Every structure is written in structure tokens, then in C-alpha cells.
Amino acid sequence: MTAEIIDGKAFAADLRARVAALVPAFREKAGRPPGLAVVLVGEDPASNVYVRMKGKATVAAGMESFEHRLPADVPLDELIHLVDQLNADTRIDGILVQLPLPGHLDEQAVIRRIDPDKDVDGLTPVSTGRLALGIDGLVPCTPLGCLMLLEDQRGDLSGLDAVVIGRSILVGKPMAQLLLSRNCTVTVAHSRTRDLSSHVRRADIVVAAVGRPEFVKGEWIKPGATVIDVGINRTDDGLIGDVDFDGAASVAGAITPVPGGVGPMTIACLLRNTLVAAHRNAGVALADDAI
């Protein structure tokens, strides 16, 4: 094995500490802590674990956590009504509706109801548009975390060839936009892409977000490439990424492990986005390079 293992867990712990260090000054100036509301519909065990982890991390950072659990069969208008209440609640700076929602609920209808100023997931049409236009806004947490790890690893990304595998709203599409904003040459591959391995073989940066265990093979990786594995696949052997880790680690320059790579960065970036939103919502200044 030759690749450096990127320690996302340590990077995330440092980011969380830097966010927490900025909270007391905010509390002082705003007269209240930053607040994050998380909405969970239904009883999916994995979602339950994530929501509990998010709540704990929020409190540990000195912020206020608001958890709302609704039954799986909640009607759309009740969920929308809750979002309206959270939008109007001045204690709350960030609203996260845990996805996926049960099949009868229209996810886009719920997401577009969230006040863009509280959109710490970066999923509303306004946030998506701002990202595409290169205007300051809230960026989805998982791709933001991936970008932080990449820039820490590679420095300036300008001119590098990047392949993003997956085109989801939560990861693939915003990841491509972020890499483009850093002057990468970006290819977005997906389930209909022909000859995927030939695209991956050219890439200096590979971001795998397909949701299939060990889908990306070590032989596809260009020697020295940086590999970011977003996959969280629960199998009988535990959590498995979207990349064949052992194969890729023998050729890559650096690679994120699963667990302990991108996952912890997602939660750290959620706290970061909540802190940024809180400053904007309360009219308290935060230096551009503060976090």
C-alpha cells in the first residue's frame, strides 16, 4: 500500500473545534446561541443514528439543537406547516430535513419551502442557483467537506482533471460545481456513462458517490491520484465505501477511508454552515476566512 490515508475524522474534529471556538463571541453579540433544527420523518434506523449524531455535535459546539420527529405517514401539508414554523422561529438559523423522505412525500415540495437563509443543507433552488452562478451562499455539506479535504491535500486544484461519479442533488451535482469553481476540468459520470474506467484513468481527482459497494476498481485509478470515497454502504462486513479500498490504495497518492473519511466531514460542515447562517441571520459580522 502506497497511498496516504486521508484522516477525515481528525480533520473534522479540528473543524468542529474551530467552529465551537467562534460560538461564544456570536452568543455575546447576538444574545442567543446559533440554532439548528433537524426534522426526521419515519423510523429508518440509519437516519435515526445520523440525526442523533447531528444533535450531539450541535450541542457539543455550543449551539442549540431542535429535533422534530414525525410519523412515517405524516401528510405533506403537516410537514410543510412544520417547515413554516421553523422558518418563522428566530431561535433557529438552520433547517435540515433528513433525506430520503418516505415515498408519498414530495421531497422537492418540502425543500423549496425552506427559507434559503436557513438552508444549511444547500438544497433549495436559491442555494443551488447561487452555487451555479458563483454567488456566496450555503453549499451542501458532503461536497463541501470533500472539497476541504481535497484542498488540504493538493493545495490549488487549478487545471486538475476531476471525475465525479454520481449526479445526485445531494453530492454529485454540487461537487461538480465546486470543483469547477476551483478551475478543475470536471467530468460527471453516472449510470449511463460508457467506458467509465477510461474516464477514471485520466483523473487526478476521483470523487465516488454512486452508492454501490466497491464499484470503483483499483486498476482504474491513475498512479498518484487523490481518491475521495463518499459511499456509505451497510453490508454484513460493516460499512463499505464505493471504492475498492485495498486496490485503489496501492496506486493512489491519497485516499479517504470508510468509515473515518468523508462522513465525519459532513457533520462538521453542517455545524460550519449553521455558524455562517447564524451570523448572516443575526447581522453579526464573520470574517471571510474565519472558517
Ligand SMILES: Nc1nc(=O)c2c([nH]1)NC[C@@H]1CN(c3ccc(C(=O)N[C@@H](CCC(=O)O)C(=O)O)cc3)C=[N+]21
Ligand atoms: N438532508 C440531508 N442532509 C444530509 O447531509 C444527509 C441526509 N439528508 N441524509 C443522509 C445523508 C448521510 N449523511 C451522513 C452523515 C454523517 C456520516 C458519518 O458521520 N459517517 C461516519 C460513520 C457513521 C456510522 O458508523 O454509521 C463515517 O463515515 O465515519 C455519514 C453520512 C448525511 N446525509
Ligand SMILES: [Mg+2]
Ligand atoms: Mg447516478
